[in-house]
Amino acid sequence: MAVNLDATPVPGAVDETTIVSGSTTIVEASLDDILAEEHAINVHQSPENIDVYIACGDLTGTPTDGELQIELQELNNSGYVGEAQLQDNEDGTTTVTVVLMLGAGEGTGTPEASPAG
Numbered sequence: 001m002a003v004n005l006d007a008t009p010v011p012g013a014v015d016e017t018t019i020v021s022g023s024t025t026i027v028e029a030s031l032d033d034i035l036a037e038e039h040a041i042n043v044h045q046s047p048e049n050i051d052v053y054i055a056c057g058d059l060t061g062t063p064t065d066g067e068l069q070i071e072l073q074e075l076n077n078s079g080y081v082g083e084a085q086l087q088d089n090e091d092g093t094t095t096v097t098v099v100l101m102l103g104a105g106e107g108t109g110t111p112e113a114s115p116a117g
Helices: 031-035
Strands: 018-027 041-046 052-056 067-074 080-088 095-103
Touching: 031 080, 041 067, 041 080, 041 095, 052 080
Parallel strands: none
Antiparallel strands: 018 095, 041 052, 052 067, 067 080, 080 095
C-alpha cells in the first residue's frame, strides 16, 4: 500500500511532534481482506526519491469496531514518524488516513517495519 505524502516540513515547525503532512485514501478492499495478507504502509521521501523510505508500518493487529490504528516507524534516520488509521466502510472499501510527523523519532530507524508493500 503506497502513501504519497510530501515530507517537506511545514514552515515554522519547531515542536517535537509537528504534523508535516497527511493523506486520506479509500482503498478498494475491506479491512478484513487487507489484514488477511501481509501489507505495510510505506512513506517515500518524495516522488523524485521514490526509492527512499522515510517511515513504515506493518498492517497487523486486531480491529476494534472496524477500526485499526498503527504506528509508522522512522526509517533511514529520517526523523519522520506517523500514525495510520484504517476504517472499514462496510461496503468492501477501507478509508486509510495517514499523518506524518517530524521530530518525534529518535533517529534510529526500526527493524520491525518492513519496506515492502
